[in-house]
Amino acid sequence: MLKSAVSLKRLMSAALLSALAALLTGCNVVTPDHSQSTFDTLGPVAENQLFIFWVIFWAGLVVFIAVEGALLYMVFKFKRRDDRDPKQTHGNTRVEIAWTIAPVIVLIVAAVPTIDGIFYADAGRFIDSNGASQELQVDVIGHQWWFEFRYPHPVNPGEQIAVANEMYVPVGEPVIFLLDSVDVIHSFWVPKLAGKVDMIPNNDNKMWFEAYVPGEFFGQCAEFCGVSHANMRFKVVAVPREEFDAWLMHQANPAPEPSGALAAQGKKLFRDEGCSGCHADSSSIIKLREDGGRIPGRTGPILTHVASRLNHLGIYRNSDVDFEDMSGSRQLYVNSQGIPTDRNTGQPFVNEAMLQNNLKVWITDPESLKPGNLMSRDGEPYIDPANTLTEQEIDALVAYLMTLK
Numbered sequence: 001m002l003k004s005a006v007s008l009k010r011l012m013s014a015a016l017l018s019a020l021a022a023l024l025t026g027c028n029v030v031t032p033d034h035s036q037s038t039f040d041t042l043g044p045v046a047e048n049q050l051f052i053f054w055v056i057f058w059a060g061l062v063v064f065i066a067v068e069g070a071l072l073y074m075v076f077k078f079k080r081r082d083d084r085d086p087k088q089t090h091g092n093t094r095v096e097i098a099w100t101i102a103p104v105i106v107l108i109v110a111a112v113p114t115i116d117g118i119f120y121a122d123a124g125r126f127i128d129s130n131g132a133s134q135e136l137q138v139d140v141i142g143h144q145w146w147f148e149f150r151y152p153h154p155v156n157p158g159e160q161i162a163v164a165n166e167m168y169v170p171v172g173e174p175v176i177f178l179l180d181s182v183d184v185i186h187s188f189w190v191p192k193l194a195g196k197v198d199m200i201p202n203n204d205n206k207m208w209f210e211a212y213v214p215g216e217f218f219g220q221c222a223e224f225c226g227v228s229h230a231n232m233r234f235k236v237v238a239v240p241r242e243e244f245d246a247w248l249m250h251q252a253n254p255a256p257e258p259s260g261a262l263a264a265q266g267k268k269l270f271r272d273e274g275c276s277g278c279h280a281d282s283s284s285i286i287k288l289r290e291d292g293g294r295i296p297g298r299t300g301p302i303l304t305h306v307a308s309r310l311n312h313l314g315i316y317r318n319s320d321v322d323f324e325d326m327s328g329s330r331q332l333y334v335n336s337q338g339i340p341t342d343r344n345t346g347q348p349f350v351n352e353a354m355l356q357n358n359l360k361v362w363i364t365d366p367e368s369l370k371p372g373n374l375m376s377r378d379g380e381p382y383i384d385p386a387n388t389l390t391e392q393e394i395d396a397l398v399a400y401l402m403t404l405k
């Protein structure tokens with residue numbers, strides 16, 4: 001009996017220890033270089049929000065130690081020693097004042113940086129009463145389940161340039177984001193730079209962030225928005241101003257006419273099969289409405305320059321080169337034509353074979369990558385057995401999309 005109780009105790013403490021070890025490796029604060037870690041901040045807004053976290057964490061720790069310490073003190077000090085009732089007390093003004101003032105102090109300690117942080121994260125301070133600002137303003141539009149980004153056209157004030165799932169920003173500059181959604185509530189979050197702010201239909205939430213260093217940052221929808229919520233991701237690519245300008249000018253260019261018979265067949269299929277009903281493929285330009293209201297745009301992601309994106313769907317890599325190498329020197333730069341380029345080889349950063357494979361997997365079975373997406377739900381080739389794409393047709397569509405650099 002005694003023996004089994006001892007071994008049970010040992011087993012329990014072993015289980016507790018391993019659970020604790022697992023917990024500690026889960027939140028690795030010592031080496032926080034994970035792509036979605038909020039402990040490795042690389043911008044002022046995220047830095048400010050991390051500061052608030054630490055203030056509240058340490059304030060919470062002080063409360064925890066005080067409360068648990070008092071509890072343990074009472075347990076041992078006033079342990080029952082005989083059968084007599086303990087001495088009864090009623091009211092203690094000094095203690096009551098103390099436990100009223102102490103929480104007020106704790107709340108003030110938490111409230112001051114929090115309220116300051118709310119104003120700091122608000123992009124409103126960059127925007128004047130006419131909605132204008134010196135900073136770059138990007139419209140972010142949530143769709144189930146992809147992100148649309150619209151940039152002001154650098155030359156034509158009446159136009160915007162739309163891209164999907166991968167956005168570039170100039171490094172070292174505040175960028176303002178005007179958040180909206182076409183369907184349900186999403187949330188805009190780039191863990192290392194800033195977040196999270198909800199993207200609510202017909203609501204003008206806004207935020208800003210700045211990237212201290214060039215890099216490729218992970219973005220994630222942070223509000224449950226349907227079955228593929230976890231797949232609603234994007235990338236932020238921060239590059240120096242002149243590279244950003246080259247990238248944006250290139251995005252404004254129309255797609256070139258495809259050369260080669262297979263790609264030409266793909267372009268025709270893109271129209272015949274109905275792809276072009278939802279996807280823009282020849283131009284990323286969106287004209288602004290006279291009254292300033294938003295033009296809805298297409299249902300599906302803009303594909304005009306899909307073949308120059310570093311990631312497929314904002315998730316899968318189109319390149320086997322990293323943004324920077326082990327020594328920290330930058331491998332990616334945007335060349336003067338606006339194409340992301342590998343610094344070592346001078347070749348496009350995007351690996352053709354990886355891009356080809358990613359596009360093929362997607363067109364063959366979109367449901368396998370983003371369950372519930374509109375294309376597999378409504379697209380003719382996926383719902384009408386008579387219209388199913390043949391292997392050859394898929395290759396033609398892929399060949400066409402690969403020309404959209």
Ligand code: CUA
Nearest residue numbers: 186221223225
């Ligand atoms: Cu969009 Cu979750």
